[in-house]
Amino acid sequence: MKHILDAIQSQAATTEDFAALPLPDSYRAVTVHKDETEMFAGLATRDKDPRKSLHLDQVPLPELGPGEALVAVMASSVNYNSVWTSIFEPLSTFSFLERYGRLSELTKRHDLPYHIIGSDLAGVVLRTGPGVNAWKPGDEVVAHCLSVELESSDGHNDTMLDPEQRIWGFETNFGGLAEIALVKSNQLMPKPGHLSWEEAAAPGLVNSTAYRQLVSRNGAGMKQGDNVLIWGASGGLGSYATQFALAGGANPICVVSSPEKADICRSMGAEAVIDRNAEGYKFWKDEQTQDPREWKRFGSKIRELTGGEDIDIVFEHPGRETFGASVYVTRKGGTITTCASTSGYMHEYDNRYLWMSLKRIIGSHFANYREAWEANRLIAKGKIHPTLSKVYSLEETGQAAYDVHRNLHQGKVGVLCLAPEEGLGVRDPEMRAQHLDAINRFRNI
C-alpha cells in the first residue's frame, strides 16, 4: 500500500500515474465474521461489546465491476449502523449479504463469510469500472452510502425508493472502514478541499440523513422560524440537524444528556437547550406504561424556552423511549420525522394527539444522491461543519464503536485508514483558516 500512499501524499501524481499504480492483492479491513453471529447470545444489548466482534483482517481485493470504483481510503468514521452490525442487532448483516448475493453474478461477490463494514470514506479513486466517465483515478472524493441498482421504475423519481436500495457497508460488503473500498461511482462526491481526510470523512452519512429528514421536501421541509425539537442534538445526526436548523433560520430546541453537551449546543449557536438528565424525565413508568404527565412536563419546559410555542418539527431517532413524548409536544399540524429507533422499534403513542391535532409522522431513511450532494455542497461551502471529536486508528475501530455504543462520544468519531496521521489532505488552507474554530468545535471534548 506504500506506493499508493506515496502517490496520494505527493500531490504531483497524475491520473495516468494513479491508473498505472499496481493494486495489491489484499488489504486491511475491519470485519465481522459469519461464524461469530451468535457470540453475544443471551446478553443484554448494552453488554454486547464491539471490541470483541470487530476484527482487523487481511482480505482479498474484490473484482471491479461496471459502474464501480475502487477507492484508497484515507479516513472513515464510525456510524451507529456499524454498532448494530457489531452487536448483530436487530439481525445479523450476513442476511443482507446473502440476499444481495442472490441478485446477480456480480453481486455474489458480496456474500462472503466476512463483512467489511463502514459507510463513510474520504480518499482517492484508484480504478474505475466500465461505463464510469464522471470520475477518474486520482480524484479526491468522499462517498455517500446509497447503493442502488435502478433496474425498476420505482426508484427513478427518488432513488431511495428503489426496491434494491441498500446502505453500502451495512447491507453490502467492501465498506469504508478499510484501506480500500468498493463503491458504485454514483456514490462519489468531491472531497471538500478545506478539510483534512478525517474531517471530510465524518459528516457523510449523518449529514445527508439529517438533510433529507429535516430540510428536504422528502422529509420535514423545514422553513424559517420553525421550532425544531432535536433529540441527541450533539450526537451524530443531531449535531448536523442543529446546524441545519440554525443555518436555515429555524429555532432548534436541543435535547442532550449532560452540561458538556449542552455547552456544545450553545457554542453552535443554539439558545434553547434541555438537559434530559438534569430534568429527570421518566416518560415510562415501567416497561409497558408511559406517563403522560411527564410528556406534559417536557412540553411545559419547551413552552418556557420558546415563549409559549409548541414544536413544528420533531427530529426523532431515539424511538420507543421518546416517541410518545415527541408526538405529544408537536403543535397542531406539525411533523414528527423519524429515521431510527435506537432505544426500541416498537413505538407507542397516544393516537388522539396525532389525529385530533392533524399531526404527521414521516419515515425518513438516508438520502438520495442529489440530497447527499446538496448536503456535501454545504460542507464544501463552509456553511455546515464536521463535528469530529475523537480520531482512532484502524486497529482501534472496536474501541471507537464501543464509545458510540455506550454514548461516551460527542458528534462524530473518526478512523484513520491509510492516512498516517491527522491533519493531512487539506488543499485549501485559506478557506480552512476562515472556519477553523467551527471545524474544531467538537475536537477532544
Ligand SMILES: C/C=C/C(=O)SCCNC(=O)CCNC(=O)[C@H](O)C(C)(C)COP(=O)(O)OP(=O)(O)OC[C@H]1O[C@@H](n2cnc3c(N)ncnc32)[C@H](O)[C@@H]1OP(=O)(O)O
Ligand atoms: C444510513 C444508516 C441507516 C441506519 O443506521 S438505520 C438503523 C439500522 N438498521 C436497522 O436497524 C434495520 C435493519 N433491518 C431490518 O430490521 C429488516 O431488514 C427489516 C425489518 C427492515 C425488513 O425485514 P426483512 O425480514 O429483512 O425483509 P422483508 O421486507 O420483511 O421481507 C421478508 C419476507 O416478507 C415478505 N413480505 C414483505 N412485505 C410483505 C407484505 N406486505 N405481505 C406479505 N409478505 C411480505 C417478503 O417478500 C419476504 O419474503 P421472502 O422471504 O419469501 O423473500
Ligand SMILES: NC(=O)C1=CN([C@@H]2O[C@H](COP(=O)(O)OP(=O)(O)OC[C@H]3O[C@@H](n4cnc5c(N)ncnc54)[C@H](OP(=O)(O)O)[C@@H]3O)[C@@H](O)[C@H]2O)C=CC1
Ligand atoms: N435511517 C437512517 O438513514 C439513519 C439512521 N441512523 C440511526 O439513528 C440513530 C442515531 O444515530 P447517531 O445520531 O449517529 O447516533 P449517536 O449515538 O451519535 O447520537 C444519538 C444521540 O441520541 C441520544 N439518545 C440516545 N438514546 C436516547 C434515549 N433513549 N433517549 C433520548 N436520547 C437518546 C444521545 O444523546 P444524549 O445522550 O445527549 O441525549 C445520543 O448521543 C441510530 O439508531 C442510527 O442507527 C443514523 C443515521 C442514518
